[in-house]
Amino acid sequence: MSFLHSPVRINLLLAFLALPVAAQENFNSYCLLAPIKDTNLSFSGRELVGDVNVKLGQSVSADELVMRLEGGGLPAKYERSLAELEQAKRAMERAELLGAVMIAEERDQRETDLAVKIASTREIELELERLNLRAPHDGIVVLINVAEGEMLEDSAAMRIVNLDELLVELDVGSERFASFEVGQDIQIRIASGEIVTARVVFADPIIDLASKSFRVNAVLPNAQRTYTAGTSCSLVD
Structure with a gap:
């Protein structure tokens, strides 16, 4: 301005x-x-x-952090999202180890679950970052x-x-x-x-x-x- x-x-x-x-x-x-x-x-x-x-x-x-706003319940929500993401990653790793033994439908479901957890975690990260005011x-x-x-x-x-x-x-x-x-x-x-x-x-x-x-x-x-x-x-x- x-x-x-x-x-x-x-x-x-x-x-x-x-x-x-x-x-x-x-x-x-x-x-x-x-x-x-x-x-x-x-x-x-x-x-x-x-x-x-x-x-x-x-x-x-x-880009220096000059002010941070309170996130309410967002930090706890983020921790839970990270835990769910780790669980989805482990489920996908087991599916890859089983290979041809696992039916395609179940494997697709695990891939979908992992993609959803990644997107959900990223969404919360963006919301938390929005509460950080940085020098332009x-x-x-x-x-x-x-x-x-x-x-x-x-x-x-x-x-x-x-x-x-x-x-x-x-x-x-x-x-x-x-x-x-x-x-x-x-x-x-x-x-x-x-x-x-x-x-x-x-x-x-x-x-x-x-x-x-x-x-x-x-x-x-x-x-x-x-x-x-x-x-x-x-x-x-």
Whole structure:
């Protein structure tokens, strides 16, 4: 999720719209630095939080387990399924040892039983894994909405942002339409006054009639966390 619909972006746009017409004519472009990846982890349903494995500000890696929800009776059901699967495997092994002595119908029945037990066990494994919330990408935990023992109900449980690169979100006046292309380097002045280079990854092929502007997205390297997401910037001509 980008800052496209964030309160920060909306407030800046409202401030721009509130400017006198003359001031708007001198307005270069709307510009904001946003996380390159910004994800809210949520769960569909109503579940009890078992373990929260991370803390605010902690760095996480993609696929790392960050939260586990209680499984109710699922763990016991899974243990029983594993036991039944082992029994079905042993029955199939005996059928293979007996070979031609066993009638085909009984052998087919054992094969079917084994296939059913395998599928049933896999189904429970998938259900248990669904209760494990994992980081979708590398990043930093910036929000945890629930604690262990609380109920999670159709809401965002955690927010993870990746700041290794920043997305430069620009709204540029229509007079500059078609002057940007993917792969092009552009100059951005950040809040500190420093001018940095970002690379265009998207240029809107249409103009918004209401604002008479179009969108441009660029990526700014930020491996050292030099620049701050959520701050404004400006396009340098």
